[in-house]
Amino acid sequence: MSNKRARIDDSQIEGKLQKDLFTVESLTRLEKAYKESKPYLHCKIDQLCDNDLLLRVRKEILSSLHFTLKETDIYKVNQTGDLANLDGLPETELKQLSSLFELRNALYSQDFRNFISHVTGCGPLSGSKMDMSINSYQTGCHLLNHDDVIGTRRVSYILYLTDPENPWKPEDGGALELYPVIEKGIPASEPTVTIPPQWNQFVMFTVQPGHSFHSVEEVIGTGNRLSISGWFHIPQEGEIGYKELSNEGEAKSSLEQLQEDSSDNFTKYPVEEEETVGLTEDVLTELAEWINPHYLDLKMIHKLSETFLDESAVQCKKFLNETLLEKLERITQQYDEEDKLATGKDGIAPHGTGIREGWVVQGPPHRSRFMISTGKDELFQYLATKFESEAFRQWLNAIVQIMPVGYRGQIRRFRPGHDYTLATTNTRGQGVLDVTFCHVNKPEFWEDGDIGGYECYMAAHDGEEDPATYKVADEDGELLSLAAGKNELSIVLRDQGVMRFIKYVSAKAPGSRWDAAYEYDLPENFEEEEEE
Template sequence: MTSKRAQNECNNTDEFKKKKRKSCEQSAQLCPGVEDEQVKTAVKEAWNRRTHYSKGDLELDCHPFPHCIIRNFISSETFTENLQRELLELNFHEKSNDLYKFKQSDDLKKRKEPHITGLRTALFGPFRSWLGEVLGVELEPTVDISCAKYEYTDVLLCHDDELEGRRVAFILYLVPPWQSSDGGTLDLYSTDSHFQPQSKMKSLVPSWNTLILFEVSPVSFHQVSEVLSQDKCRLSLSGWFHGPSLERPPRHIEPPIPRNPHLPRDETLLMEWVNPQYLDISYQEQIQTEFENSSEIQLKDFVREEKFREVREALRLAEIQWMKRGPPNKRQGMFERLAYFVPSTPMCCGEVRRWSHGSYTLLHDAEAAQAEYALDLVLPFGCADWLSEFGGFTCYVANEEDEELLTVYPEDNSLALVYRDKETLKFVKHVNHKSSSDGSSTCREFYDFSFTYYE
């Protein structure tokens, strides 16, 4: 049985620990502009009217959507330096999927380091109150903050941040001297009449002790451009202030790629184009058995060598006109289409694509909702010297999961066949700067013929 005295000693010890933790917290003094009532009133008025405002280290710009930049956000240089040191000592986890590649810490809401704690207290205390008054919204005390490291070839592609409860996004940069040529800019996009991202309108270069915030909305499309510096770390703290979400218009559904019935062709074409071994009945049976067991297979040297060379050279002709397809939050960079190919009983659609630095495709909600049983065929051209570290490979994932089920790397004249069910989605990983950074005078690129057959 525990004595009353022992219980009191235990309680006293707990109180001592709490006081000790609290005393270790370093106070984060924010820039004077945030404390100025006149500035707060002016920012509120400008935000409501969607007009520009600037005073000292604080600037509000409403193009292409309202965002606020506060330089020298923390008054003490010593505090920011110690904060940076504490952050760099955290454990970081590799994060990679269709949308991003970077390193991220765990959630910081329970970290006890004195400067991390001090900044968290200032952000979600006084600054949250200031921001709520500016927006005329009561923001919740929810703490949502983590640290990210973006290094060479890391990227966060175009998205709008919308998720139930997120009201304002923020980023605090703790970076070395940084130029636009280093990449890692925060790019802001304009939107079209369907609230889809249209074009990059503004790029904000990270700078030391600068906070950027913007209201999460149907038009808040942005990205972190690929980091091109090989020796700098883009360190930042980021998160969201929570509150009632803004009303969202119905999501625009893009018209699907036209499908056509597959029309049988003259079999003499197969004799002219396909490697003779694949026309052998016994070999076809072997391939069929293997494919039925694994739902995927790669048929190497599928096209006759002389025909393969002719197609590869034809694809490199300057007179071919390539076109970008889809908004940046679904595809971007140089993911381009040459034409629809008419192929069937099953139905089929296809395209010729060119892949080079900046190309990618993304998963999106509409695609997941409309997923079907399908057979994918991809035949690459011109990728003999293509490395997996460049990106440009196709990933298959389960719906709402990041873990890859299958990765198909581009390989010259190797026909990839993948059968997928309704729970399986695919994307092509962002082609990064490594694909064009070996000092060669020409950028690496490759092409593929991509077809999908539907039941």
């Protein structure tokens, strides 16, 4: 085969992208690699741009652009605005970003879009809809599992601008992780492909609903994982290849999927409300086996009830009695030490860490990832039976003044560098009672939330914002935030439409977050009774 160029007019990309990228040989090789790639269609180009141009671009970015730290349940990243808006800058400002402007126009030129279409076989791409920004992932930054399915996106891409003089090391984190699917729409709990950042490297993949699940590993080194990332979109109205889209059957965004609450799989209490006995001496004796006696004093219960009725939430510090707490501290510390998660040192534990008899990883990761106790671990099984007991039901009723009619819950472990839950919305049509017992070692490290692990309640997406993202944490959406603590119980009435999540636990955390997370079903008419 000759080494002549493919039919691409390179007038717009001459001197900006690597010269040999568009030869027939190169195109054939990339197209083959793309078609054969796993776990879904993607490819990596080790050197995309002219090196001198990219050096100038990096210099302009670091000297002239402002980054904003954005953090939600799904990511923590420093980001610029949309680079599609460069055209609107005053001439003096645009001169400071002339190389970046040049590169942006090259990436969205007809020439390069033809190249992308040829390699991926994705069909025509829009030249009018530019969609790109610059992301700076520094220590602690991350992006959790999602599939990029939003609107008219066709191809996702990342161009890395890491420091060329200090090559990025895989142990610094920040790798792009690609996940296979168990079935369409359900990603596996662990990735099968990881792509560490590299100077001038270009990675792209076709946005495939229910398949293109990926994440960005937490950055744990001190370097700056700088990148330009964005999407090529399908042709817009008036462009060649435009087809009017129907909303019917349109794939849902990650946010829209997450807003759907799980089914009402509550276990009903066998004892009807009218047959319950209240906080009798026998009930209090049973509760004293595991609960701090301070919280069994009737005056304290009355005080807790007043707080809850006023605020719809209450916290109990030092909740377990000393005997049970000592056992819990011993076993949680032991497991963290065995799994090398008790130090908070540099490095991310490999996927699969913590799997042992009685503990498995629960996903799918586009909704959550954590470990759950399967009931074979005696101490944790004991805790589960206590939170599901009739006696604890009576104690809850005395505080919230509503008798739960059912429950569902799990004993969970959130491992540093791996685990989280993404925000889900209560869509049941009525409130639900969240009761969460949380335990961490070295609680002073968790107080400010910097290493994650906190539980956050927030106002639901209002339907008018981009369905790709949640409100940033410091905006008005946050209703309640509970830092991970040692031996603490929280009771929260979560209304219809309220979202909640457990923030990703950073690899810097000095151990796991352990919890017993239960939801209690309430009578259908309890809100009407409250109003009366």
